[in-house]
Amino acid sequence: MRLGAVADDVTGACDLAGRVVEAGLPASVLLGVPVGAVDVFPSDGPGCAVVALKVRTAPVAEAVVASVGAARSLMSAGATQLYQKYCSTFDSTASGNIGPIADALADVIGATASVGTPATPGARRTQYQGTLFVDGVPLAESPMRDHPLTPMRDSDLVRLLAPQTAARVGLIRWEEVRRGASAVADRVDQAHMLVDALAEDDLDVIAEAVLRRSADRPVLAGGGAGVATALARAEVRAGDSAGASADAGAAALPAVPVTGRLILAGSASAATREQIAAFRGERHLLDPLELADGPRALGRLRDALAAREDNLAPVLVHASPDVTTAQRALGAGRAAAVLEHALSELAAFAVHELGCSHLLVAGGETSGAVTTRLGITRLQIGRQAAPGVPWAVATTTDAGASDAGGDRSGDPRTIAVLLKSGNFGERSLFTDAWEVAP
Missing domain, CATH: 3.40.980.20 (Four-carbon acid sugar kinase, nucleotide binding domain)
Known part of the structure; x- marks a missing residue:
């Protein structure tokens, strides 16, 4: 797997890349939309390339154009799975930019659905019954409530995302996640699906569902760094991987x-x-x-x-x-x-x-x-x-x-x-x- 991620800011890009390296895949971060052909993946094995943009609070049209450019560059470079990286606290406004970017990236790869979650248990971000928890409290009760640029006054992710997209927004609840990857994959169709996750093994189930679903037809994966890390773990488990340890990545x-x-x-x-x-x-x-x-x-x-x-x-x-x-x-x-x-x-x-x-x-x-x-x-x-x-x-x-x-x-x-x-x-x-x- 060559994981190509489009991140809405540079620290989010580093967050994803750092966790992927620790999981066992080599990773690099490109700052801004690459110009011309780029060589970002290892020539002899899997890896991860992340394009870091500055579009979290940019005007919607500007954010979409940059994200599409980044996605096309990654796909041209050989990415086999596209990933939309947004903040694990779902930083956004009523008009975007998570929904509009998800719509545009899905179009790039010909996908009719996306699946993901901001949940990143290692960063104390979890999702349950569609509610995002930050350090154990609902998003709207966390310090994000008074963020100077993106104040988050609602904790219900479906309710937050629905106004940002014309596509249907659905929820896969934790009880369904516990039934396994097949159950999750069966729910991913013609919609942006947000998935509950409380622990790392929930993310592994979501990653496996993405891989099963994408074996038949393209699917956009997305969220915080959690699902991307689980995708990296799945690749490492599947066979020998170049740079398959955090020490190996750091030693390079x-x-x-x-x-x-x-x-x-x-x-x-x-x-x-x-x-x-x-x-x-x-x-x-x-x-x-x-x-x-x-x-x-x-x-x-x-x-x-x-x-x-x-x-x-x-x-x-x-x-x-x-x-x-x-x-x-x-x-x-x-x-x-x-x-x-x-x-x-x-x-x-x-x-x-x-x-x-x-x-x-x-x-x-x-x-x-x-x-x-x-x-x-x-x-x-x-x-x-x-x-x-x-x-x-x-x-x-x-x-x-x-x-x-x-x-x-x-x-x-x-x-x-x-x-x-x-x-x-x-x-x-x-x-x-x-x-x-x-």
Whole structure:
């Protein structure tokens, strides 16, 4: 099996790829829709390629065009199973983008049905009777209720997805999942089917149902990283696989000599706030209101990073936890934009002017901005620092030169990057992640 996944943001792409590597398949992440022919799958065995887009909150038409382009590129490269990766907390609005993308991707492969679930038990996301639970509570009672971009005020997935698509939306309940893959496969027809899952073996049943159903006619698989990981496990069980262990995948990564460690946190999620609070090293605060007032705030941070005597000790730059004040003053879009710009400029300055080798970035939008600013187009996925949070190795391009100037601006550099969803990782991640870095 060659699994081709279209992900709606970069941290979701890394989440999927990291878990697939741990399951035993080699994986890589492409940032943005590939241009021209791409060589993304192993020549002599199965593997996984993920295209990371930035379409979770993009206008529907724009999100669909990018997703279709990514899917066609993956299929042309040899993907045998297409996968739609969306957030395990079902981040969306009344108009999309999960439903419209599912419709479009199904059309690409000639499928009349899709099957999947956001459930990822390893990330404490489960689905039961159509209700999504986050850390044991219904979605609408979790911190996602007040997400600044996609507030989730309903926990019923069928009710959430139905307005986003003209296709029928159905539910396969947990009791049917326990009857086995044949029972699930029999329910997949002419609809977007959301499937209950409480544990990893439920995901294995869903993956087997996808494989059985797709043996007869195309079916779009989708959801969080859980079902994709189960598909990888099924492939590994089916026979010898190239890179069939997490250690093998990580060993393939080139070593990156440590010359600097920088943490950039743009997420306001509860998990990231806890990680910021637990970090005991040097830290600097970014205030969107101050950033919007002119370039002086960013200049002071550049100076502070350049003046550090111990670059090997991790340093944290993080957004103010008080997002509501900035959003009221600037608007949600403007507040997010100034933060993303500042954090991505600091990344370019640290890598190209200060020679920083290791970046840990928290937040999906922030990760997309940083990788774009550094001109990174591909991530080679390695060992996970936490479930769904893998390290990767990437090469910057001259598009990533810092606008601060300097002799090293524009020189391509090989760096280690960890791009994490705001909600992922243990409290001590900002301290512990470096222990398994390439």
